[in-house]
Amino acid sequence: MQSVSLVKYSKSTDSLKQAIELCDGLSKLKPGDKVLIKPNLVAWDELFPPAPYGVFTTTRLVEDLIIILKEYGCSDITIGEGSVEVKKGVGTMAAFAGLGYTDLASKYGVKLVDFNESKSEKCSIDASTHLMIAKEALECDFFINFPVLKTHGQTKISLGLKNLKGCLKASSKKLCHHPELNLEYCFPFVADYVKPKLTIIDGIYALEKGALHFGNAYKKDTIIASTDILAADIIGAKVMGYEPTDIAHFVTYATRHNKSLVLSDYAVKGEKLVDHIQPLKWDWSWTADNTGPGAFAKMGIQGVALPKYDDTLCSGCSPIANMCNILVMSAFKGQPLPKVEILNGKKMQARPGYDKTVLMGNCIIKANRNNPTIKESVEVKGCPPDFDDVVKALKICGLEVNEMAYLGYMKQQSEKYNGKEGFDPLYYRASS
Ligand code: SF4
Numbered sequence: 001m002q003s004v005s006l007v008k009y010s011k012s013t014d015s016l017k018q019a020i021e022l023c024d025g026l027s028k029l030k031p032g033d034k035v036l037i038k039p040n041l042v043a044w045d046e047l048f049p050p051a052p053y054g055v056f057t058t059t060r061l062v063e064d065l066i067i068i069l070k071e072y073g074c075s076d077i078t079i080g081e082g083s084v085e086v087k088k089g090v091g092t093m094a095a096f097a098g099l100g101y102t103d104l105a106s107k108y109g110v111k112l113v114d115f116n117e118s119k120s121e122k123c124s125i126d127a128s129t130h131l132m133i134a135k136e137a138l139e140c141d142f143f144i145n146f147p148v149l150k151t152h153g154q155t156k157i158s159l160g161l162k163n164l165k166g167c168l169k170a171s172s173k174k175l176c177h178h179p180e181l182n183l184e185y186c187f188p189f190v191a192d193y194v195k196p197k198l199t200i201i202d203g204i205y206a207l208e209k210g211a212l213h214f215g216n217a218y219k220k221d222t223i224i225a226s227t228d229i230l231a232a233d234i235i236g237a238k239v240m241g242y243e244p245t246d247i248a249h250f251v252t253y254a255t256r257h258n259k260s261l262v263l264s265d266y267a268v269k270g271e272k273l274v275d276h277i278q279p280l281k282w283d284w285s286w287t288a289d290n291t292g293p294g295a296f297a298k299m300g301i302q303g304v305a306l307p308k309y310d311d312t313l314c315s316g317c318s319p320i321a322n323m324c325n326i327l328v329m330s331a332f333k334g335q336p337l338p339k340v341e342i343l344n345g346k347k348m349q350a351r352p353g354y355d356k357t358v359l360m361g362n363c364i365i366k367a368n369r370n371n372p373t374i375k376e377s378v379e380v381k382g383c384p385p386d387f388d389d390v391v392k393a394l395k396i397c398g399l400e401v402n403e404m405a406y407l408g409y410m411k412q413q414s415e416k417y418n419g420k421e422g423f424d425p426l427y428y429r430a431s432s
Contacts, residue, residue, distance in 0.1 A: 031073030054207025082115030241279025
């Protein structure tokens with residue numbers, strides 16, 4: 001029976017050591033192995049650094065892992081990630097610097113690799129679809145998958161299987177949000193090629209309504225580990241209140257590998273599972289007529305429609321969708337807004353009843369190219385589009401949006417845990 005450790009984080013490095021030992025996590029590791037650690041550093045913003053809690057793998061726990069590996073005799077250790085560049089030029093290296101990983105590299109002599117810049121290899125999903133995976137992820141001897149305990153607005157949860165999407169080149173990340181193949185069918189294939197030897201779920205903080213900092217973080221102090229990626233993910237899902245069979249990417253992966261999704265087929269070692277379960281919401285509410293987030297109904301916003309994002313919206317355009325919500329709210333002064341529909345992702349179709357249709361990004365422009373429902377389209381080109389072009393397009397449509405409102409929102413989100421009990425920024429720094 002596959003073992004999964006469930007440990008309470010109380011002390012560095014003891015807690016992580018216990019989690020690794022309980023699942024015999026290093027049994028296949030040889031001191032001379034090339035070790036690759038893949039944390040979750042999803043995206044960075046230098047202007048408004050994301051509140052890190054439950055969003056990023058804690059630097060503290062990664063440092064603990066490096067210490068444990070060094071004690072084991074390992075000297076060839078690399079940390080690899082491919083953060084999404086929401087802003088041009090602000091990617092993995094900025095995240096490494098902002099979260100103290102650069103300090104870890106100089107303190108312990110570990111290497112940092114930006115998978116966005118790596119050479120990659122073609123790995124097939126089927127005869128006509130393939131993913132480009134970073135070579136370092138494929139060629140290491142011992143891959144340690146180090147996700148965060150968090151929920152996700154498209155896939156319900158984002159744990160070990162989802163974290164591996166960060167090993168893909170940007171174009172393949174976008175391809176996973178395929179309008180026909182389906183996101184949760186595509187990304188689990190990365191695990192088939194990368195084959196992590198150990199998965200550690202960092203639950204020092206857990207995140208509701210993730211995967212970014214716009215949701216709510218909780219101090220959780222839980223570590224889950226297993227040599228089997230699905231086993232770790234199943235326990236992570238249960239801890240957040242989800243049944244494994246309700247997670248589509250678990251089902252596709254388990255079916256392909258003939259693995260069980262039945263909890264009793266896994267041996268949980270350490271803490272009692274029931275003591276760690278804290279149900280966390282993953283979804284954002286939308287108006288009944290699919291015209292905007294729940295806040296639109298509360299504010300009484302009418303006229304404008306922002307249909308709910310679907311799973312074809314990739315990480316590049318997803319901040320744009322959120323930005324549009326905030327900008328539209330900033331334009332509302334108590335009177336109905338112009339009849340404008342704003343679409344994103346790769347498959348939404350314009351609905352009748354709107355004077356203008358704003359198409360945010362190259363994908364949705366293409367998807368609506370011959371849509372006869374559209375009276376007048378406003379195309380915002382880009383993959384993803386630029387902030388200034390988005391603002392310009394909304395203004396062209398007669399929406400008096402206030403850019404400062406968006407910047408104020410981002411600042412508030414960035415600082416929302418400052419000074420709050422249990423939220424300690426030192427978890428995201430190298431120890432002194
Ligand atoms: S246009 Fe947007 S949704 Fe389409 S691939 Fe580019 S970033 Fe993703």
